[in-house]
Amino acid sequence: MRIIAENVAAYRGERMIFRHVNFELGPGQALILHGPNGSGKTTLLRVIAGLLGLMAGRLRMLDANDQLLTDEAHDRAFHFVSHLGIVRSQMRVRETLEFHAAILGAPKTVVANALDEWALRPLADHSGGMLSAGQRHRLALARLSLQKRGLWLLDEPLVALDVASKTRLNDVAEKHLEEGGIIIAASHEPFLGDPRTLYLGPRS
Amino acid sequence: MRTFRALLWHDVLMGIRSSGGAALSAAFFALIVILTPLGLGPDTTALKTVAPGLFWIAALLATLLGLERVIQPDAEDGTLDLLRLSPLPLELVALAKIFAHWITSGLIISLLAPILAPMLSLSVSAIPTLALSLLIGTLGLSSIGTAAAALGASVQRGGIVLAILVLPLNIPFLIFGASAVSGAQAGTATSQPLMFLTASSLLALVVGPIAAAAALRLNED
Numbered sequence: 225m226r227i228i229a230e231n232v233a234a235y236r237g238e239r240m241i242f243r244h245v246n247f248e249l250g251p252g253q254a255l256i257l258h259g260p261n262g263s264g265k266t267t268l269l270r271v272i273a274g275l276l277g278l279m280a281g282r283l284r285m286l287d288a289n290d291q292l293l294t295d296e297a298h299d300r301a302f303h304f305v306s307h308l309g310i311v312r313s314q315m316r317v318r319e320t321l322e323f324h325a326a327i328l329g330a331p332k333t334v335v336a337n338a339l340d341e342w343a344l345r346p347l348a349d350h351s352g353g354m355l356s357a358g359q360r361h362r363l364a365l366a367r368l369s370l371q372k373r374g375l376w377l378l379d380e381p382l383v384a385l386d387v388a389s390k391t392r393l394n395d396v397a398e399k400h401l402e403e404g405g406i407i408i409a410a411s412h413e414p415f416l417g418d419p420r421t422l423y424l425g426p427r428s
Numbered sequence: 429m430r431t432f433r434a435l436l437w438h439d440v441l442m443g444i445r446s447s448g449g450a451a452l453s454a455a456f457f458a459l460i461v462i463l464t465p466l467g468l469g470p471d472t473t474a475l476k477t478v479a480p481g482l483f484w485i486a487a488l489l490a491t492l493l494g495l496e497r498v499i500q501p502d503a504e505d506g507t508l509d510l511l512r513l514s515p516l517p518l519e520l521v522a523l524a525k526i527f528a529h530w531i532t533s534g535l536i537i538s539l540l541a542p543i544l545a546p547m548l549s550l551s552v553s554a555i556p557t558l559a560l561s562l563l564i565g566t567l568g569l570s571s572i573g574t575a576a577a578a579l580g581a582s583v584q585r586g587g588i589v590l591a592i593l594v595l596p597l598n599i600p601f602l603i604f605g606a607s608a609v610s611g612a613q614a615g616t617a618t619s620q621p622l623m624f625l626t627a628s629s630l631l632a633l634v635v636g637p638i639a640a641a642a643a644l645r646l647n648e649d
Contacts, residue, residue, distance in 0.1 A: 275509050299513045308506035314445035315438070326434030327514040 225288060225301060225374045226250045227272070227406060231281035234267050241267050242424050243280065251404035254397075254416050259424035265410035266306075268424065269377045272408065273304045285375070300329075302375035303368050307383055310367065311360040313353030317344055320352065321366060330371040338369035341396065343389075357384040365393060368400075376400060378409040431516040435524040439498075443532030446497055450532035457490035457537050461544045472549040479548035480558070480609035483541055484602050487562055488569065488595075491533045495573045495590050498529050499644075503581040512644065522640035526567075526574045526633070534566025550613065557612035561625055565605045568629030571636030572597045578643035600628050 226249065233243035241264035249255055257265040270276045272283065285293045285301055293301055311320060321335045321344075339345045342362050347355065355363065361384045368376060376397070382390055397407055397416055409415055443449040464482055465475055502508040511521050541562055542555045550558065576593040608621035 270509075273509070273513065275512065296515070299515070304509065304513065306506040306509070308504075310505060310507055310510070312442065312501070312505070314442055319438070319441070323434055323438045324510070326431045327510055327516070329431060329515050 225293075225406065226286045226290070227375060227408075228284045228286070229272075229281065230283075232268075232271065232278050232283055233280040234264060234271050234276060235279045236267065245281070245422070245424070247420075247422055249406050249408070251406065252401045254401060254407040254409070254419040256415055256419050256421045257408065257410040257424060258412075258421050263424040265424055266379050269304065269306075269379055269408065269410060273302065273377055274298060275304075301373060302377055303371075303373050304377045305364055305367060305379065305381065307361075307380040309360050309364045311352040311355060311363055313351060316349055316351050317355070317363055318348040320363060321370065324367050325370045328367075328371045334370050338366045341369045342366040342392065358386055358389060361385060362389055368396065374405055376405065376407045376409075378407065378411075380411060381409055382411055382413045382415060431514060432520055432524050435511075435516070435521060436528050439525055439528030440531050442497070442501070443494065443528060448497055449494060450536055453490045453493045453533045454536045454540060456493055457486045458540060458544060460486035460489070461547050465547055475549045476551070476613070479545075479550040480554070480613060481602075481606045482548060483544075483550070483558060483562070483609065484565075484606040487534070487537050487541075487566060487605075488598055488602055490537055491529075491566055491569045491573060492591055492594060494529055494533050495577045495594070498525050498574050498577040499581040500577070508581070508644070518641035518644050519637045522574055522578065522637040522644070525640070526570050526636060529574060530567050530570040534562065534570055537566060538562040550609075553615070554609055554612035557618050557622070558609045561605045561608045561622060564622070564629050565601045565625050568601055568625075568632035569598055571629070571632035575636045575639040575643065578640035581644070601625065604628065 228248045229245055231243070232245040234241045245268065247255055257268060259265055267276060271278050285298055287293055287297070310324065315323070318335060318339070321338055322332055325332060325334055339348055342365060344363060344366060347359060352360065352363075365381065381393060385393065394416065401407060407416065461483065464478070468474060468478070499508070502511065512518065538559050542559050545555050545558060573590075573594050576590050579593065580590045604621045604625040608618045608625060611618040611621060
């Protein structure tokens with residue numbers, strides 16, 4: 225699949241967040257969004273996800289045959305992992321993943337695989353309230369392993385992760401790219417070796 | 429369908445395990461009923477007269493309690509975004525939330541009410557009608573409440589807004605529900621208010637999910 229942004233602009237209320245955003249990504253490519261807090265990195269990810277409308281420009285997602293994705297295919301084309309997390313203190317780790325597998329429309333059997341891939345197996349029966357910040361974030365990232373989707377939208381994917389988890393995320397993300405996936409991530413930290421970057425925020 | 433079941437199960441578990449959930453709403457209902465005879469004195473005829481209305485007022489307020497946790501937590505932690513992107517239509521998302529709220533409030537209250545009936549000297553003959561009317565009516569209350577919760581999700585601390593939005597719409601349920609129970613106690617026909625109650629609940633159950641889904645779509649843009 226490919227994703228093409230042309231002159232995209234977004235507003236929250238009256239305030240302009242960013243404009244003139246252009247990029248084009250194809251299979252195996254990653255884009256890292258940089259910029260100070262409040263420069264619109266999360267907003268851009270939400271615009272791409274279709275959760276926010278764009279005020280100007282064009283944003284297209286194309287399938288392998290360069291056809292525009294239908295609305296239904298659009299929603300199934302990507303994963304969106306937000307820094308807000310998805311962890312409820314009342315729900316166990318396994319229950320959380322089972323719930324999210326169901327929301328994604330994936331079979332229950334994928335949960336075991338996701339638990340292993342993100343080293344969450346020992347925590348499977350812990351409730352969300354007992355997890356540390358890094359463990360919570362790892363659980364949010366484990367959503368990525370519940371279903372194969374072409375585009376990953378990651379909001380601050382490295383935040384609160386320990387060294388081992390960062391390596392794990394990098395490995396999983398690089399494997400995704402090798403298999404022809406696309407990643408767009410907002411990150412203050414270096415991520416994915418040497419990717420393309422897009423700077424949002426005031427020009428110096 | 430599996431998504432619907434999973435969402436229903438998730439929300440029921442959340443309701444049971446949350447501190448402000450099922451237990452609070454059941455305890456609140458029971459407390460109103462238990463405290464009333466202490467406040468009014470042991471005059472059984474007086475208690476008997478107020479019992480139908482009081483049970484229904486208690487039910488109405490107790491179902492209001494859990495409404496803040498129907499949509500608000502999802503809106504706060506981003507789960508709502510993921511639900512909007514899921515293949516399940518938002519109308520069915522709302523319906524699952526209505527049932528989950530009902531199971532953790534209305535259903536429990538309906539089961540609790542017959543046990544508490546002697547506290548207010550309600551006639552034994554009126555107990556089946558009390559349970560039935562609560563069972564039917566609270567489903568409508570959950571429906572209206574969920575639609576209002578969806579509207580209020582964008583407002584921080586929307587609890588009071590919620591109550592103001594919901595209460596006027598809940599009044600028909602209170603009137604029909606209480607008059608059905610009074611009728612049963614007086615030995616007159618109960619079918620008419622019960623039919624009106626059922627009709628109101630069915631209407632709410634149809635309109636509620638559609639209104640809630642529309643409110644959820646409005647939420648962001």
